Amino acid sequence: xxxxxxxxxxxxxxxxxxxxxxxxxxxxxxxxxxxxxxxxxxxxxxxxxxxxxxxxxxxxxxxxxxxxxxxxxxxxxxxxxxxxxxxxxxxxxxxxxxxxxxxxxxxxxxxxxxxxxxxxxxxxxxxxxxxxxxxxxxxxxxxxxxxxxxxxxxxxxxxxxxxxxxxxxxxxxxxxxxxxxxxxxxxxxxxxxxxxxxxxxxxxxxxxxxxxxxxxxxxxxxxxxxxxxxxxxxxxxxxxxxxxxxxxxxxxxxxxxxxxxxxxxxxxxxxxxxxxxxxxxxxxxxxxxxxxxxxxxxxxxxxxxxxxxxxxxxxxxxxxxxxxxxxxxxxxxxxxxxxxxxxxxxxxxxxxxxxxxxxxxxxxxxxxxxxxxxxxxxxxxxxxxxxxxxxxxxxxxxxxxxxxxxxxxxxxxxxxxxxxxxxxxxxxxxxxxxxxxxxxxxxxxxxxxxxx
Amino acid sequence: xxxxxxxxxxxxxxxxxxxxxxxxxxxxxxxxxxxxxxxxxxxxxxxxxxxxxxxxxxxxxxxxxxxxxxxxxxxxxxxxxxxxxxxxxxxxxxxxxxxxxxxxxxxxxxxxxxxxxxxxxxxxxxxxxxxxxxxxxxxxxxxxxxxxxxxxxxxxxxxxxxxxxxxxxxxxxxxxxxxxxxxxxxxxxxxxxxxxxxxxxxxxxxxxxxxxxxxxxxxxxxxxxxxxxxxxxxxxxxxxxxxxxxxxxxxxxxxxxxxxxxxxxxxxxxxxxxxxxxxxxxxxxxxxxxxxxxxxxxxxxxxxxxxxxxxxxxxxxxxxxxxxxxxxxxxxxxxxxxxxxxxxxxxxxxxxxxxxxxxxxxxxxxxxxxxxxxxxxxxxxxxxxxxxxxxxxxxxxxxxxxxxxxxxxxxxxxxxxxxxxxxxxxxxxxxxxxxxxxxxxxxxxxxxxxxx
Numbered sequence: 001x002x003x004x005x006x007x008x009x010x011x012x013x014x015x016x017x018x019x020x021x022x023x024x025x026x027x028x029x030x031x032x033x034x035x036x037x038x039x040x041x042x043x044x045x046x047x048x049x050x051x052x053x054x055x056x057x058x059x060x061x062x063x064x065x066x067x068x069x070x071x072x073x074x075x076x077x078x079x080x081x082x083x084x085x086x087x088x089x090x091x092x093x094x095x096x097x098x099x100x101x102x103x104x105x106x107x108x109x110x111x112x113x114x115x116x117x118x119x120x121x122x123x124x125x126x127x128x129x130x131x132x133x134x135x136x137x138x139x140x141x142x143x144x145x146x147x148x149x150x151x152x153x154x155x156x157x158x159x160x161x162x163x164x165x166x167x168x169x170x171x172x173x174x175x176x177x178x179x180x181x182x183x184x185x186x187x188x189x190x191x192x193x194x195x196x197x198x199x200x201x202x203x204x205x206x207x208x209x210x211x212x213x214x215x216x217x218x219x220x221x222x223x224x225x226x227x228x229x230x231x232x233x234x235x236x237x238x239x240x241x242x243x244x245x246x247x248x249x250x251x252x253x254x255x256x257x258x259x260x261x262x263x264x265x266x267x268x269x270x271x272x273x274x275x276x277x278x279x280x281x282x283x284x285x286x287x288x289x290x291x292x293x294x295x296x297x298x299x300x301x302x303x304x305x306x307x308x309x310x311x312x313x314x315x316x317x318x319x320x321x322x323x324x325x326x327x328x329x330x331x332x333x334x335x336x337x338x339x340x341x342x343x344x345x346x347x348x349x350x351x352x353x354x355x356x357x358x359x360x361x362x363x364x365x366x367x368x369x370x371x372x373x374x375x376x377x378x379x380x381x382x383x384x385x386x387x388x389x390x391x392x393x394x395x396x397x398x399x400x401x402x403x404x405x406x407x408x409x410x411x412x413x414x415x416x417x418x419x420x421x422x423x424x425x426x427x428x429x430x431x432x433x434x435x436x437x438x439x440x441x442x443x444x445x446x447x448x449x450x451x452x
Numbered sequence: 453x454x455x456x457x458x459x460x461x462x463x464x465x466x467x468x469x470x471x472x473x474x475x476x477x478x479x480x481x482x483x484x485x486x487x488x489x490x491x492x493x494x495x496x497x498x499x500x501x502x503x504x505x506x507x508x509x510x511x512x513x514x515x516x517x518x519x520x521x522x523x524x525x526x527x528x529x530x531x532x533x534x535x536x537x538x539x540x541x542x543x544x545x546x547x548x549x550x551x552x553x554x555x556x557x558x559x560x561x562x563x564x565x566x567x568x569x570x571x572x573x574x575x576x577x578x579x580x581x582x583x584x585x586x587x588x589x590x591x592x593x594x595x596x597x598x599x600x601x602x603x604x605x606x607x608x609x610x611x612x613x614x615x616x617x618x619x620x621x622x623x624x625x626x627x628x629x630x631x632x633x634x635x636x637x638x639x640x641x642x643x644x645x646x647x648x649x650x651x652x653x654x655x656x657x658x659x660x661x662x663x664x665x666x667x668x669x670x671x672x673x674x675x676x677x678x679x680x681x682x683x684x685x686x687x688x689x690x691x692x693x694x695x696x697x698x699x700x701x702x703x704x705x706x707x708x709x710x711x712x713x714x715x716x717x718x719x720x721x722x723x724x725x726x727x728x729x730x731x732x733x734x735x736x737x738x739x740x741x742x743x744x745x746x747x748x749x750x751x752x753x754x755x756x757x758x759x760x761x762x763x764x765x766x767x768x769x770x771x772x773x774x775x776x777x778x779x780x781x782x783x784x785x786x787x788x789x790x791x792x793x794x795x796x797x798x799x800x801x802x803x804x805x806x807x808x809x810x811x812x813x814x815x816x817x818x819x820x821x822x823x824x825x826x827x828x829x830x831x832x833x834x835x836x837x838x839x840x841x842x843x844x845x846x847x848x849x850x851x852x853x854x855x856x857x858x859x860x861x862x863x864x865x866x867x868x869x870x871x872x873x874x875x876x877x878x879x880x881x882x883x884x885x886x887x888x889x890x891x892x893x894x895x896x897x898x899x900x901x902x903x904x
Binding site for chain 1: 792855
């Protein structure tokens with residue numbers, strides 16, 4: 001089908017990937033009929049910003065909306081249909097079945113982008129539906145949490161799960177004046193992090209008064225009319241609010257039921273053009289696999305950045321472009337109180353599973369020049385192949401300068417650098433921003449000595 | 453000569469390159485006799501930190517010293533001789549002639565590292581030697597400036613020259629409560645910067661009350677017993693302190709007089725092992741050329757980072773190692789009041805002189821996610837080849853996140869990335885640190901569209 005034969009693009013899901021796809025397709029083909037089906041009231045919001053919005057009682061929840069559904073309609077000519085849930089993809093008829101408050105409709109498409117995102121794991125626990133127990137996945141859920149927190153009598157919060165959302169909410173709920181307990185099944189925090197990083201994160205949580213229970217399991221919840229206690233394998237805990245953030249899964253039911261191929265990771269299988277196994281059907285964002293550049297395979301790594309990139313590419317290719325998604329490096333950064341914690345590339349266990357011999361070096365340095373005031377500590381941990389020195393990944397943790405410093409490693413990994421290449425970089429230097437030997441160079445120089 | 457025949461290494465110059473060379477050689481060969489000749493009282497100090505030290509009247513000037521001469525002697529076994537000025541290199545006899553307060557001596561060497569740094573250009577102007585007129589190059593000069601600033605009656609400062617040191621001192625002298633005028637011969641600020649960057653820098657200077665006279669020339673100084681007026685081509689200016697920072701030249705006299713080859717840049721010619729044209733003689737730091745990776749030629753680009761890297765390599769190779777200096781990218785960053793200004797790779801004029809077709813795109817973005825509080829503006833300007841899209845260089849300017857963000861470009865340039873490669877990077881994202889589309893990705897995506 002040539003580009004001009006594409007009359008209508010339907011996009012299922014109106015957050016990062018979906019709205020990127022819709023906008024990109026419409027921009028490239030002005031006469032295209034673009035229909036976005038979004039089951040909630042909201043489109044195009046910064047989901048990653050929700051914890052930080054909750055932190056500030058004076059911020060409106062809808063300031064997270066980048067562009068409103070109304071503006072998409074009037075300014076971009078995109079037919080955004082909120083409260084419209086796609087319930088079936090009929091590949092034979094090239095139609096999507098959708099449910100609205102006022103009934104059901106069938107919408108034909110020439111091209112389809114599936115951007116259904118992911119859904120939080122909902123543990124099947126006694127008392128899980130008590131008021132005061134929340135998950136944080138949609139803007140509506142964020143608004144509910146915020147309303148609950150308006151009650152000044154709240155004293156104790158329990159966060160279940162130590163992933164990004166769990167850790168960010170521990171920070172936020174502490175800032176809102178609550179005594180917070182974090183319950184985490186896995187012994188490491190964040191998950192997969194090496195011991196040296198985990199130890200620093202736990203110390204930071206303790207410094208801010210957070211009680212951390214790693215290796216503990218929630219077995220249920222109790223309360224009269226609202227949550228009052230969390231029952232765990234090590235005993236009950238009082239709680240006035242509970243956040244359950246025990247991970248997410250790709251939202252693939254629609255695609256799977258239509259017979260579209262699901263990858264080994266559990267997310268929708270896509271090629272580097274974001275095309276699925278079904279002709280004319282693309283997938284993008286958290287519901288789709290992301291090709292890991294080093295591991296050379298599709299993985300489920302939900303990220304707002306990836307969703308935006310993949311959505312843009314899916315939307316472009318849906319109207320005849322030839323855009324390629326180059327893959328991800330597994331990059332991540334989060335704020336935990338006064339620390340930034342970041343990683344990219346392979347973790348130790350990913351390297352081991354991939355059969356790669358890997359060695360780590362870690363250094364502690366300052367973020368500013370010798371004697372320059374206000375310097376913070378920073379840890380840089382490099383993972384590399386001792387034979388040849390190829391860089392495999394990195395963790396960083398520190399009081400400033402972490403987020404964009406990890407990105408130097410992202411570029412280095414993408415280029416296939418060795419630790420020797422890394423040590424040679426002409427990185428910027430001025431006393432307010434770095435020591436004369438940037439912490440990355442210090443780590444790379446130590447790693448070089450271990451290469452044979 | 454095998455490693456074991458090297459009994460004595462002499463290093464001329466005890467700042468960044470010299471002390472790095474001395475330390476590295478001694479670390480690799482414990483029984484080596486290492487003699488460092490330093491004409492001042494100070495070794496191993498962070499010269500780049502001097503402006504920031506001057507800013508704070510309560511900081512001691514000698515807290516810039518990383519390791520004292522005494523500690524080098526006692527802890528590292530390095531024979532550091534301060535107040536000892538090398539006056540001649542006798543290549544035939546393998547001796548350095550040095551002058552001390554108590555007389556002259558000749559010191560034999562098996563290997564020599566020349567790390568004489570650079571010297572500030574001293575304009576030959578009427579009244580240039582009046583008290584209150586300073587250059588900032590050595591720790592002693594920094595101490596003199598600081599003593600002069602202790603006088604609370606000072607009102608007006610004039611800074612001559614708009615390079616790094618000039619601009620940093622404008623900031624510092626303003627912070628010390630003086631009314632500052634900056635006189636700058638060249639029309640751009642910083643030198644070589646594109647108009648869009650220059651305009652922002654000038655606006656920032658004006659915002660902080662600095663009077664900027666670009667295209668003006670100083671013709672002399674007047675005063676009774678101390679400087680009181682600066683005479684310029686556009687008229688006289690009152691001044692209670694004057695800083696003359698009109699550039700630096702490599703300190704090559706010793707090397708040149710010994711017949712050691714000087715490169716076309718005016719700095720000492722070296723190979724990638726930091727070896728000069730003379731057998732057994734190395735040069736490192738500001739006095740030596742630095743190989744520019746893109747331009748593929750030796751240049752005079754004085755930087756503390758390069759001095760440390762080159763010194764370490766020279767010291768290693770002096771005792772038989774096979775270490776290679778991979779070159780520089782011309783990276784630079786500086787703080788000007790609330791702005792950070794950085795660049796790396798080629799400037800527009802360098803690209804033009806190299807005969808490279810080059811095109812620029814510039815974007816303005818925010819440093820944090822949509823609706824995240826405290827975001828600052830950031831400009832990213834990419835220079836690239838329109839045919840093929842190879843990245844050539846970048847400028848960045850903004851309120852935060854500039855210094856390490858420019859380093860992502862450093863890695864990309866070192867890897868030979870195109871703007872398409874750059875646009876594909878899996879850069880880190882969390883609302884406190886970047887928008888979901890990092891400003892670099894936004895700029896790279898716009899540049900991609902211009903590539904054919």
